[in-house]
Structure formats: structure tokens, C-alpha cells
Amino acid sequence: MPPGPPPAPPDALRAVAAGLLNLTGLGLGYALLRRWAAAAACWAATAVLLFVALPADADGVPASALAVYALFLVLAAVHGAFAGLRTRLTWPGRAPLALLLGVLLLAVPVGGALWYDDAREEAVQQALLDRLRHADELVTAAGRQPFTASRADYRTALGVYRDLAVHHPGSRAAGKVPDRMRTYYATVGAAYGRHAYCEAIEPLTYLRTVPRTMPAGQLGPLSRWPDGRLADSLYACGSTALAGGGADWVTHFGDLLDTFPGSAPAAKVVPAVESAVGKAEKAVDGGSPCAAVERLRGLDTEIGRLAGSAGQSADGLTKAAARAGRSGDAGGYACGVDQYRDGDFDSAQKTMEQFVADTGGGARRDRAKKIAIAAEVAQTIPAAGKKLPTTASGGSISVTVKNDSPDEVTVLYTGPVTGSFTLKACGRCTSYSLVSTLVRGFKPCDDSGRNYPQRTLSLPAGTTYFVHKPHGGSTATPASDTAKLRPGYIYTECAYTTQTFGSGT
Structure with a gap:
């Protein structure tokens, strides 16, 4: 080679x-x-x-x-x-x-690097736009569901918008965020536009928290967008609950007065409450006075609770609560009368006794006492409750009531005249055996040597119903008597105790 x-x-x-x-x-x-x-x-x-x-x-x-x-x-x-x-x-x-x-x-690799950098930047822009598009889809889908079910999706979308605005401020996607936020607010608060005010409260409250996470420049006027709408919704929802007898109105009005005390809706709270009290007062004279009284007493409690944190509206609410309380107490009379007429004598007695305790005087108070007595008598003798008692007193027929028992006795009577009194226990008196009461000629209150506690009444003619009710921790059961009083006669009622077999009296 x-x-x-x-x-x-x-x-x-x-x-x-x-x-x-x-x-x-x-x-x-x-x-x-x-x-x-x-x-x-x-x-x-x-x-x-x-x-x-x-x-x-x-x-x-x-x-x-x-x-x-x-x-x-x-x-x-x-x-x-x-x-x-x-x-x-x-x-x-x-x-x-x-x-x-x-x-x-050398221009080949340098040019290739520059081209690749431009291509990569475009890829970044497209990726950010894809993220924006996905967030938009989440918002659109969430708008078709109730807010409680879609809250997580709204938060996810908001996180994407915030990341684009904060960490990619010069991107094309970030430039679209302000417009997307307008859509976001409109979608989240859509219930307000449909006049579904109670449904709008929660999403509008959520929207007021958005400015804490988003840069102010991305929101602009949107940062105050929910305020007026939330105030309107709190008032509208609270008013609906107040009119319907619901309890949520206190919460809604409380939030309104606490969050937007100077707003126009807040100024309507006291008139709305006063109107509700007025409607309940009118209802006392209607077909369901007891329900109206219960409503007034409930308003008294609820308005008082609202007034405790109502700021400048506290005075007006306190007055409305006091008015509801007074009207509720006064309406107890109509409620007791209605219960009496319906034959619910136990409730009528309790209602009238409460009415007497709550009021200071007046003709209604005197008659309420009579109705309470008659209701108690009617619980033992139902026929006594056929008519409402009046405030009449006196009569021409003498009826003497004596106590021949070792117990203090309260005597209740109703008929043309209604009343009650108490007789002291008979000091030397004892309970009669059942056998002795069956003997012919048995006469209680007939011992001339005893000074029986007694009281003489002057009653008109007609049927009078008596109930003798022992006191002092006695286990004796009440006794009753129906007396048909006629002119020209003198009557005697005797209260005595019979010892039955066993321990009962």
C-alpha cells in the first residue's frame, strides 16, 4: 500500500x-x-x-x-x-x-433556539388559555346546580383566575380574567336575578370574600357588587320568614343590621317588625286567638333577641317587643274564652289564671277570674261549662256552706253567679267511715255542739254547680254537687270527708 x-x-x-x-x-x-x-x-x-x-x-x-x-x-x-x-x-x-x-x-443553532423559544412561549400561552377555558367550563357547569353543590367548583375556578392574574400577569389569558370575573360574579349571584332571595344569601355572602384573594385591579367595581344585592336579599328573605311565622327572620335581619346598618333595607326592618306585631294583634280578635297570642309572645322574645345587637335600630325594636308582650298578655283573655267555648277547660283555667297574673286590673280581669273558676268546676262537672260565667253577684236565695272535715276546703261554684272562697278546717272533725254514710238518717254538719266553719251566700234562682276542693296536703279527692235553687227555700251545703276502704278519702 x-x-x-x-x-x-x-x-x-x-x-x-x-x-x-x-x-x-x-x-x-x-x-x-x-x-x-x-x-x-x-x-x-x-x-x-x-x-x-x-x-x-x-x-x-x-x-x-x-x-x-x-x-x-x-x-x-x-x-x-x-x-x-x-x-x-x-x-x-x-x-x-x-x-x-x-x-x-452558527446562525443555524442560534436561529433555531430563537424560533424554539417563540414556539415554546406560544405553547405556554395556549396552555394558560386552556386553563382559563377549563375554569370557564367549571363556572358554566356550576351555574346549573345549587350553590351548595357547586361551591367547590367555584373555588377551583377562582383559584385558576387568581393564579393567572398573579403569576402570569402578561399572558393573554390573564388579560381575559377581568371579563371572566364579571361572568363569574353574575353566575354565582344568579339567584338574586331570579328573585330567589333566600337562595341568593349564601352565594352573595361568598362573593363578598372574593376580594380577599383576588388582586383589586382584577375586580374594580365588582368588589362592591354583592353588597346591595345581599342587603336586599337579607331583608326580603327575613320579611318572608317573618310573615310566615318562621324563626330565620331574626338571623336574616340580624345579619342585615350588623353588616349593612346604614342601608335602605336596614331602615325597613323596624317598620316590618311593627307591621307583624299589628297583624298578630288583629288576629287576636279572629278565629284563632290562642295562635295569635302565641305568635305575639313569640314575637316578644324574638324581637327582644334581635334588639340586643341591632345598633341604631335597637330602640325601635325594643318598643315593638314591649308592645308584642303587652298585646300577648292582653290577648290571653280572648284565648281563654275560646278554649272555654271549645270545652278545653283545663287550658282555659290555666290561661285565665295567667291572664289575671299578668294584668293589673279592669273588668276583663274580674271576669277572667270567674271564667277560671267556672273552668275548674267544669273539669269535675262538664255541664257547668255550657255557658260562659258573667260578673253578676248576689241573689235572693240563702245558701250556707259548712265544713265538717279535718281539711281546709276551697269551695268553687258557678251558675248564674260564680265565685270561690275557702273554709278553715274543722278542728274536732274527723273523716266519716263509709259504713256510717250508708246508715239511714246520716247527716253531716248536724252536731249542735260543734262550731263548723261556714259561709253564707246569697244566690239567684237556677242551677248552681259546687266543687269542694281540700287543701293542706290532703289526699282527699274533690267532691261536687249540683244544686237547683228555688225561691222560698234556704239551702245548706256540707263538706265532709269519707274514709273509704283502704287509704282513700
């Missing part, structure tokens, strides 16, 4: 040209030196990088891949420079021309 060509004399320009040609990533330095295996390695490395980098996405090329490729190019450039120091290039013949070609070809 003929000997290989002798090495060329050293040429620094040629070495630099070969290194630059390899630094382009195209392996041209090796190709012009006829080192094809090394050139193929350069081509393979560049192909691998292109495979990893393309198509451009938002994440870009992994830093490790770029570092390895850059190191490879530097090594290829250094190795090519050493190889080109004593090896002639196949083309071009002159080193300066090759050096110029290497400098020009």
Missing part, C-alpha cells in the same frame, strides 16, 4: 474553522475533515435533541438534555479543532473561507 498523505503543516485558522463548523451541531467540521463516524455522531446527537424538543410545548426541553447536548457540542468543537490543525479540508481550500462559513453557519 502506498503511504498515507503526510500531515499538513499546522494551520490555526483551519483548526478554528473546523471547531466552529462542529459547534453548529451539523458535524460539518468532521465532514470536511472526512471523519464520517464522528460526523454521524454529531448528526445523531442533533436528531435526538430535535426528537426531544419537538413539537415545542410549555415545559420546553429538559435542562439535563440541553446540558448534555451543549457539552457534546463543546467537546466536538474542541476535538474538531485539534483534528483540523494538521488535516487539510476537502473544501473549501482556504482556511479563511472555511472560518467565514463556520461563523455564518
